[in-house]
Amino acid sequence: MIGLIVNLISFRLLMAGAKESLNVKGAYLEVFSDMLGSVGVIVAAIIIFTTGWRYADPLIGAAIGLFILPRTWKLMGQALRILMEVAPPGLDVDEVEARIRALPGIADVHDLHIWTVTSGLDTASGHVVLADDAELHAILDRVTTLLAEEYQVTHTTIECEPASHEEHVNPI
Numbered sequence: 001m002i003g004l005i006v007n008l009i010s011f012r013l014l015m016a017g018a019k020e021s022l023n024v025k026g027a028y029l030e031v032f033s034d035m036l037g038s039v040g041v042i043v044a045a046i047i048i049f050t051t052g053w054r055y056a057d058p059l060i061g062a063a064i065g066l067f068i069l070p071r072t073w074k075l076m077g078q079a080l081r082i083l084m085e086v087a088p089p090g091l092d093v094d095e096v097e098a099r100i101r102a103l104p105g106i107a108d109v110h111d112l113h114i115w116t117v118t119s120g121l122d123t124a125s126g127h128v129v130l131a132d133d134a135e136l137h138a139i140l141d142r143v144t145t146l147l148a149e150e151y152q153v154t155h156t157t158i159e160c161e162p163a164s165h166e167e168h169v170n171p172i
């Protein structure tokens with residue numbers, strides 16, 4: 001019973017942070033399954049005590065397992081996304097590339113990558129080819145502002161190339 005109370009307190013504390021960080025989400029899930037386990041044991045004990053139905057305990061245990069499994073699966077998927085450097089969910093890299101290309105002073109964009117370093121921290125790297133009359137400082141500001149304000153990608157590495165650089169990068 002004391003275990004259950006401690007679980008309930010941890011559960012409340014972790015609930016707020018669970019939306020932000022994958023680590024907190026993992027801890028939250030563990031406390032949550034512990035809590036369900038404690039409740040399950042109490043409920044099973046009451047059922048067995050009052051009705052004598054001995055299957056209550058394994059059945060409740062299995063039901064809790066089935067309830068937790070998809071949540072663990074989802075968490076694992078999110079962890080894998082980070083490990084494999086996949087673009088953050090809901091972010092369309094092609095769309096971002098088109099938006100950058102449409103900015104004034106930019107002739108082209110290539111090698112654009114956007115990925116999640118850790119939960120809550122998205123990173124972008126890419127090459128932008130400057131138009132002939134483009135001003136480097138303004139271009140950098142435009143690209144980084146677009147990424148930060150529209151897509152919440154705040155850590156960026158942008159390589160700015162003059163148009164003549166293209167031949168150098170891709171020799172025939």
Ligand SMILES: [Zn+2]
Binds near residue numbers: 110111161169
């Ligand atoms: Zn390049």
